[in-house]
Every structure is written in C-alpha cells, then in structure tokens.
Amino acid sequence: MTTHPLNPIDVTWTQVESRDTPMHVAGLMPFALPADAPPDFLRDLVADLRSAKEFMPPWNYCLRGPGLAHPRPAWVEQETLDLEYHVRHSALPKPGGERELGQLVARLHSQPMDLTRPPWEFHLIEGLEGGRFAIYLKLHHSLIDGISGVRLLTRCMSDDYQKSLTLPPFWSPSLEKQVRKERPAPTPTTMDGVMKTLVDAVGSQVRSVPQLVRSFASMLTPGGTDPAMKLPFDAPRSVLNGRIGGQRRVATQLFDLNRLKALAKAGNCTLNDVVVSICGGALRRFLLDEGKLPAKSLTAGIPVSVRPADDEGTGTQVTFIISTLGTDIEDPRERLEGIAASTRAAKAHFRALPREAIMQYTMMLMAPSILTMLTPIAGRIRPMFNVTVSNVPGATRPLYFRGARMEASYPISMIFHSIALNITCQSYADGLAFAFVGCRDSLPHLQNLAVYTADALNLLEAALKPAGAVKPAKGPARKAPRKKAAAARKAGTGKRRKGAAPGK
C-alpha cells in the first residue's frame, strides 16, 4: 500500500473544505461525435471507461486523514476502484442547449465530494444539441497539485484522429506510454502556480500552511515594501467580496482566439490585457444592472510570469499582479488603455527587481490571503482584490478522444469567502474558452456576465477596428458547426444566448 504525504498547500485544500467552500475544480469539455459514430457510441464508451482493472495515479489516490503515526494527511494508492461510482453517465433535458448544460454543471459543481473515496468524478453528458456530448471532470483540488484538471484529460487525447481510436481509459496504466509528449510543463500562471513557486522556495521543511505563512512573514524585511503595495488593499467593497454560500452558478463563453489577438495588436497590448478588458467591460455593465457599481474601479488579481532583473538566462518567475479592471471607465478603448498601462507598470516594476525581491513581494501579497482563507474573518474584511482572472494555455492543435473532436475546454475553478467570482479561461486550438463560476446567492444573474463579455468584445472591436477582423459568421475551433446552434453559441454576433435573458 503506497502512501504519499500531501504537500503543505494540498493539506490546505483539505482543511478549508466546508459545505460553503468545497475545494474542487473541474473541466468541462464539449465534443463533436465522430461522423460514423454508431447509435451506442456513448454507452459503449462508458462501458469501456468502466472496464479498467488497473489504475495509475492520481486516479487511485484516496485521502487518509492525519493520525498518530502520520501527522500529515496522505494519499493512499487503492488497488481497486468502484468505477461505476466514478464514471457517471448523465444526460441533458431537451433541447440540450447552453442553458441546460449550464444548469447541470452548476448543480454538479455545487455538490461536495465524498472524500472517503478517490476524489474524482468523470461525467459523460449526452444530449447536447447537434448530437454532441460533453465530459465534466471534477477533481478535489488537493489531488492535482498544480496540474489543471483539464490537462489531466487532454494530455491523454491525441491530435491524431486514428491514434485516438485506440486510446485506453484515462486512468489505465497502459495509457502512460501513449500520453502525448508535452514540453516539461512550466509552472502554470495560476494562483496555484504562484503558491507552488512559493512552497518550492521555502522548501520542504514546511509542514503546514500556517507555518508557511509564518515563514513568509519572517522573510519580509521592514522597508522592503514598495509603494505599489498599496494597490492591493485599494479594492472597493462589492457584491463579489462577501461570505459565500455552498451553491454555485456556472456560465461559459467561447471566443475566437484570432479576434482577441487582432485586438491586442490593434491596441498595442497583450492578449491578457484584452481578456481583462472585456471582463472589466462586462463586470461594469453587470454591476450597473443591479445598481451596485462601485465608484472606484474593481481590481483583478492576475497570475503572471515575469523575468527577474538578475536572471541572465530564460528563467522566469511566477507571481501575480493586481490590475485595474477599468470598471469606472465607460469607453472600451480608454478602459483597455488603462488596463494595459496598469499591467505594464506592474510588470516593469517586477522586471526591475531581483528574483529574491519578487519572491518577497509575492509572499507578502499571498500571506494575508491564505490566512483569511483559514480563519473566520474571511469575507468580512476589505478584499485584497475583487476577482481572480486567470488565463491557462492549452493545446494548440485539435484533440480527439475515440474519434470525437474536443470543441473547447472550460476550466471551472473554485471561489472563496471574499472572492465570490472566478474567471478562468483556457486556449485550445483556435478558441479561448471562458468559465465563470460564482456564488449562487451573491450572483443571481451570473449568466449575464458571460453574455456581456461577448458584447464587451464587440464594443472593443467597434472601437479599435483591428486589421483583418474575423468575420462574425465563422465559429471558433469548429470545423462544420451546425448553423443555428453554432450561431447561438457563438460569441460576437451580438445575439443573446438562450437562457441568458436579463433577469434570469
């Protein structure tokens, strides 16, 4: 029975787990059926996925709580798995559109996991319009140690249609040799990535997160703080920053990556600036709807990768910056300029610092965040920033599993007390897939936010008129989309998606 102690951060995810803050993440991946799929394609797929007899980590990891012999929680490798429990076949009610999918996924994402079993659930959802299906993979955050849940699946798919037909189940050891060769994964530019960097720096002597926080604090030298430090606690109070309940809402949006790139070029800024800018535009309208837009702009915590001043090679350092979201600015062009200036200044500041200083700065930012997560003051003090916006790079070529082409991968993340909204997007092939996850009670109209993001993109395009703007009729990352469904799903036509009417 092989056991693996959890690292200090993963221990945290098990400690903060509660009815209101379940610490799981998920990936939602819609697929097009293979053209020649037999009627029983999905049933057979489920049966095959459940047929595995041997299992590879982390799929066979089961949590064992701390005891006298083992002061830290550990993973214990299981010999057998109850695959009928883990692999779940579900369906959408008709018409199987975005609305029905969003409601099912929100429900699934609201349910806490059974931590007495390996904490993952693989849902195969049939009945999406156009004969499509989706995978919703849910994993406890402690299980994945910085790997995104989506990546755990996508690295087991193939960009070769033929090769994809014979891939064994994701959790089968026989898959291991066939897994796509990936460049050694750089530390991901996510909040996790930031924390991972810090833990690596502090070293393995740290055995708990409170201890980790104390280590951070002791590394901070008085006077080592920077004027920019004021910015984090400068975030206005908003509906996004109170205590949260246990129920979630989930909304998604899919954009053509080339449209965003063209805007970045036209605006002389980064792709991430464009992402933050359309999120800011959408949030402005969203909060105006409810008469709750703070006078001061909301701020976003954005994980980024920077190169330290003392680095001669290609080494980068993951940290995170706090940028304005420009929610106080109505004009889309001005908002983008404000955001680009804000992120540029933050990065320039970092680039002028040696690695050690970046580390200290990051720790100082993270320490109070971790502490509030673990104590009852969470959600009751001034937020450090208002919303997390992460951008996770995914595969650049279309991927197949058993001949079914993946259309997008939406990374559905966690929210916390005092940060009731998470926006994470992931690039894949020609698309950039946004997932919005929020507290059901604080954000009753979350679906609108996804719609407004598309509108914000249109407005930004109208303002910047980028060269070679993509014609609105072309769908992202789809080769032969059914006309009507694709149009409804498509961002950028200005058309509201079903189920996203205001007031919903």
Add this chain to the structure above:
Amino acid sequence: MTTHPLNPIDVTWTQVESRDTPMHVAGLMPFALPADAPPDFLRDLVADLRSAKEFMPPWNYCLRGPGLAHPRPAWVEQETLDLEYHVRHSALPKPGGERELGQLVARLHSQPMDLTRPPWEFHLIEGLEGGRFAIYLKLHHSLIDGISGVRLLTRCMSDDYQKSLTLPPFWSPSLEKQVRKERPAPTPTTMDGVMKTLVDAVGSQVRSVPQLVRSFASMLTPGGTDPAMKLPFDAPRSVLNGRIGGQRRVATQLFDLNRLKALAKAGNCTLNDVVVSICGGALRRFLLDEGKLPAKSLTAGIPVSVRPADDEGTGTQVTFIISTLGTDIEDPRERLEGIAASTRAAKAHFRALPREAIMQYTMMLMAPSILTMLTPIAGRIRPMFNVTVSNVPGATRPLYFRGARMEASYPISMIFHSIALNITCQSYADGLAFAFVGCRDSLPHLQNLAVYTADALNLLEAALKPAGAVKPAKGPARKAPRKKAAAARKAGTGKRRKGAAPGK
C-alpha cells in the same frame, strides 16, 4: 416572519444528519405522458412549476439552528423561494430504462441536502423509455413530521383527468382548497408513525430525544417485560448491520396487488405476511450469492397497527413487531407459514395487552434504537433486528397531474448505522411499488434483490397455486403499456430486468 419550533423527533433528524447518514427521504413517481402532450410539455411544466410567487408550508420552511433566544431549532417561513434551485429538470441517458433511472436516483439520493435552504428538491426527469417521465421528490425528514413525502405530492393530484389539467404548482397556496379530500390520516404504520405515537404519549414537555429516551426508560417497570422481549436482540449479525457509508444504491420493483392478495388468501395470512415472505426469499438468495447467509433467520422490524385489549371502540395503536424473515427456510410455502405464525403470535400478544402496556413495550424496543442512532456505538453492537420492512397505503384510484397518469409511487427511505437496508412499499391503484435503498459499499448488488423479489413471488405462486392467479402478461396499474417496456418492467414474467444482471 413566522417560526415553528421543531418537535423532539424532528430535532433528532437534524442531529443525526451526517455525511454517512443524510436524513432525507424521497418519492419516485413515474408518469405516462398525456396522449396529446405537445413536444414542449415537460419544459412548459417546469416553467410553470417555477412560476409560483407565493408558497405554503412546508415548502417554504427553512431551518434555523438553536441559539440563545431559541434553545430548540425552528422552522422559519420564507417569503420567497429560489425555485430554479428547488425545481430541477433532469434527463436520463438512452435508453432510459430501469437501470439508468436507478443510477440517477441512487446518485441523487446519496447527495446530502443544503440545510441552509428549505430542504426539498423536486426533480422532473425526462427521457424514460416510452416517452415517459418521472418525479423524484426529495425532502429532509425533519420537514415532513410523519407525512410521507410521496403523500405530500399525491394529495395534490386528482383522480379526475380533466380537473388535473388546471392544478397549480404543488407549493402554491391557491392549491390548498383544491387538495383532494382525504380521510383524516391515521398514524402511519411506519417507524415514524411508531415514534410519533410515543411522542404524543409522552407529551410536549419533552424537549430533546435523549430526554425522550430517559422518559421512556423511567416508564418501564421492572417485571413489566415479557418473554417475547428476547426476540429483538436475537437477530444474527449480517452484512446488513454494520456501519454505513454515505453512498446509496436504489432499486425498485412493481407488483400487481391482486397477485399478492390472492396469495394472502391462498396462504390464509395477511398481505403483509406475503410481502415479508417474498422479501425473505429474496434476501435468502441474495445472501447465499455472496456466501453470507447466517444460519439463523434474519428478522424484520415491521410497523403495525393493533387494537389494545382495553379498547372498546375502533381505536388502534401503532407499534412494531419483530418477525422472522424465514431466510433459514428454503421452501416458499414453509417460509410463508413461519412468517405468518410469527406475526400472528406477536399481534395476539399485543391484542392481549392494554394500551398502556403496548406503549411501554414499544418504548422499550425503540429506546435503544434511538440511543444507538445518536452515539458512536451505532453499527458496532448486535442489531435489534436486521431490516425494516414497511408497507404504506397509498391512493386506491389512479391519479393524474396535468393530464399525466402516475404509474406508481416508490417510497425511498433512509438507512442508519446498523440497518444498511430499508424496504418500503406503497400501494397505489392496482399496484404495490417496492423501493429498496441500501448502503453502496455494504450492498454492491442491491439491484439483484429487486429481481429476486420477483422470482420469490413466482416461486410462492408456484407453491400455493392461488385461485384466480393473475395472468403473467397483464401489467399492474397501467392501462395501455407499451408492450416491450412493460414486459421488461413487469414483475412475475421471470424475465430479468435490464441492468439487473447478477454481478452488477
């Protein structure tokens, strides 16, 4: 803001609530679509059910924990409800058979409820074979105070097709006047009914269950015990009687009530004896399969209604008897005779007792059961009996909601540490619907139990050859069942239902 303190028993349901023992019950009701149902029938129904603006108890009850001002938990009536949360539209994957329905319902029944909201969920499940649909209504046990969850809905349906077309949503106050006239409900012959009787007897001065147990104990006079008292603790240890996990399995079976009545007549016993007998036959084979049949017969705790010796009128008293399940007997006729003798003796014993003595006897039986439920010894001591078998009477005429005819109503109950299996059946029109709910880990092949119950019925019929035995081809409580589906669902053809293959 109207508040209602919970009674001592309902307080218990909130206290024993845990990840492993969620204290909710449910009703599963399949329906035939009206012949003239438009394609959007179910979507429109969901929209209509969500359109209510005012709410009647208990649908608007929300639990408030005990505080300084209110030492007991209380229900607080809510002005508004998030009906999109409570009313859920789901679907089955194809082919939408018993197997798919059973898996979905088992998953839904495994999920703990969010007790920060009114603790009910109404699931409308589409995609059952033959264009049928189902309602799965889940309620926290504390909410219903002895009323069965199924009855909460069925009393809001009509036996008049036309009248059923205009019924408002179940939770709407405007429905109240239209609710079917029912005879004043007798105390139900369920475990709840037994407990309710006791609480009524002990009176309102009792404020907690431990206090209730002490009251019971103090009412017991030494020497007042009866030799029959030995029987309860005579139950053998079995796989049904350990600690349970949080995941459930659910299986269902539908029988023609007339077949069972004919057997009761032929066997010169009660309908309930026949029910217990086929459960015993099925359990015998089920435990033999796994090589875990105890030499001594399993026993069943059966809530019954008896008339005390000192009662001159028609007053009855709900108590419960412990009967053999005859799992040590292979011959079906001998098993039925054994069970009939056992229940007859128990009832005769009660009928010879005055009301007061019945009460004392019942309390003595219940007290340890309640205590073990509340303490960590649950599931670690010798069981009082092995399995609960309840029979709940339902409507005698077919019921309609919005023109859709209800086909059956399966009462899905709770299990506890040391009682990992609950069998509850409910009569309705011409059918008797059995629901089996068990611990997923202790009873991996629960589905077989449902199948074996049908086989046990066939064997009993072959042994007794009742007069006017119903032809196997006729389905219960269905007027124009689709041939194939009905045959597959039907009990008594000896045909195994899909998804019920041994080894599943």
